[in-house]
Amino acid sequence: MTPASADFPALRRALLTWFDARGRDLPWRAGPEGRRDPYRVWVSEVLLQQTQVVRGRVYFERFLTAFPTVEALAAAPVEAVLKAWEGCGYYARARNLHRAAGTVAREGWPQDYAGWRALPGVGPYTAAAISSLAHGEARAVNDGNVRRVLARLWGERQPTEPWVQARADGLLDPARPGAWNEAVMDLGATVCIPKAPKCPECPVAAWCVARASGDPAGFPAPKVRAAVREVRAVALLIGDPERAVLERRGGSLLGGLMGLPTEEVRAGEAEADALARLSARLGAVVMGELGEVTHTMTHRRVRLTVYAAAGGPAPVPVAAEALSRLDHKALRLHRRRAESLFALG
DNA sequence: AATCCGGGGGA
DNA sequence: TCCCCAGGATT
Numbered sequence: 001m002t003p004a005s006a007d008f009p010a011l012r013r014a015l016l017t018w019f020d021a022r023g024r025d026l027p028w029r030a031g032p033e034g035r036r037d038p039y040r041v042w043v044s045e046v047l048l049q050q051t052q053v054v055r056g057r058v059y060f061e062r063f064l065t066a067f068p069t070v071e072a073l074a075a076a077p078v079e080a081v082l083k084a085w086e087g088c089g090y091y092a093r094a095r096n097l098h099r100a101a102g103t104v105a106r107e108g109w110p111q112d113y114a115g116w117r118a119l120p121g122v123g124p125y126t127a128a129a130i131s132s133l134a135h136g137e138a139r140a141v142n143d144g145n146v147r148r149v150l151a152r153l154w155g156e157r158q159p160t161e162p163w164v165q166a167r168a169d170g171l172l173d174p175a176r177p178g179a180w181n182e183a184v185m186d187l188g189a190t191v192c193i194p195k196a197p198k199c200p201e202c203p204v205a206a207w208c209v210a211r212a213s214g215d216p217a218g219f220p221a222p223k224v225r226a227a228v229r230e231v232r233a234v235a236l237l238i239g240d241p242e243r244a245v246l247e248r249r250g251g252s253l254l255g256g257l258m259g260l261p262t263e264e265v266r267a268g269e270a271e272a273d274a275l276a277r278l279s280a281r282l283g284a285v286v287m288g289e290l291g292e293v294t295h296t297m298t299h300r301r302v303r304l305t306v307y308a309a310a311g312g313p314a315p316v317p318v319a320a321e322a323l324s325r326l327d328h329k330a331l332r333l334h335r336r337r338a339e340s341l342f343a344l345g
Numbered sequence: 346a347a348t349c350c351g352g353g354g355g356a
Numbered sequence: 357t358c359c360c361c362a363g364g365a366t367t
Contacts, residue, residue, distance in 0.1 A: 044362085045362065045363095046363090047362090048361085048362040048363090049361090049362070049363040049364070050360090050361055050362090050363055050364090051361065051362085051363095052360085052361050052362090053361085053362075055361090056361095056362085090363085090364090092364080092365080093363090093364085096364085096365095120364090120365090121363095121364070121365090122364085123363060123364045123365080124363085124364090125362070125363055125364085126362085126363075126364085129362070141362075142363095143361090143362045143363075144360070144361060144362075144363085145361090145362065146362090181362090182362090185362055188362090189361090189362080194359070194360060194361090195359080195360095222358095222359070222360090223359090223360090225358095225359085252365090252366095
């Protein structure tokens with residue numbers, strides 16, 4: 001039952017036949033198999049890192065409209081690139097994509113796996129995807145779909161990265177590497193899904209150890225995740241939702257994005273002390289509390305108390321800047337407060 | 346090998 | 357709520 005090398009040709013035929021009939025029709029799959037437009041493939045692959053396809057589609061159209069070519073992307077200021085990425089998360093992807101576009105515009109397109117892998121933001125997965133899809137290179141992708149599909153085929157509950165890559169390399173169809181990669185990912189996204197996999201629809205069910213075990217959803221075992229950290233912070237809204245004082249965030253968390261001036265409430269510190277630190281830093285006067293918003297990211301839960309304030313730096317138009325969801329929530333408090341005051345009056 | 350980096354879909 | 361998503365960079 002375990003997929004043996006001797007079975008690979010039949011297994012490949014079964015999956016590729018299914019793919020040719022049932023593969024997803026996606027906007028970045030334009031052009032002949034193995035010769036896809038490298039720019040569209042590249043943008044889509046970066047956009048889809050840890051982002052679901054239904055969501056990626058929207059951002060793909062938005063991004064390609066704003067930056068139709070790699071030259072246009074390279075020529076744009078990074079702030080414009082972040083604006084197009086606004087709300088999509090993992091903003092280092094946008095910064096790296098912009099930086100790499102400069103390299104490509106200057107030096108030309110990478111021609112193989114190693115060339116792609118050298119660009120910032122292009123790791124093993126993305127380099128394998130682009131080189132197989134756009135150049136026809138025999139490189140096997142290893143993503144969340146591949147990991148799950150192969151763990152189930154082989155009945156492996158704890159697949160390590162090297163384990164998955166080795167199986168993916170061996171199973172890759174050398175004649176149609178790009179289509180093969182897309183086929184495995186489509187299978188993982190539409191049939192071999194995390195919960196309640198649709199084994200009766202699966203073209204390779206006959207080879208699947210997990211299916212034979214009677215509990216395919218038990219493969220692979222769930223990953224243990226770090227606990228979500230609780231964070232408290234205070235922010236100042238100087239101005240209104242249309243024009244407000246904004247600061248550019250540095251570091252890795254929301255780096256490059258603009259946001260309301262914010263200070264974290266340190267462990268053991270009173271919120272009032274953090275607020276005093278914040279208003280002193282800006283040279284602003286706190287008028288009153290606007291309310292509280294909570295925002296959950298992958299590994300932290302932020303509780304942000306927002307205060308109306310006056311003075312400090314000059315407000316800027318908000319619409320032109322790229323802000324995180326957290327800051328958009330904070331800005332909305334202003335309107336809510338105005339509405340409640342109106343209702344009371 | 347572990348952690349961090351956003352945000353949302355779906356159960 | 358919890359799990360996962362066409363991962364990459366850093367340590």
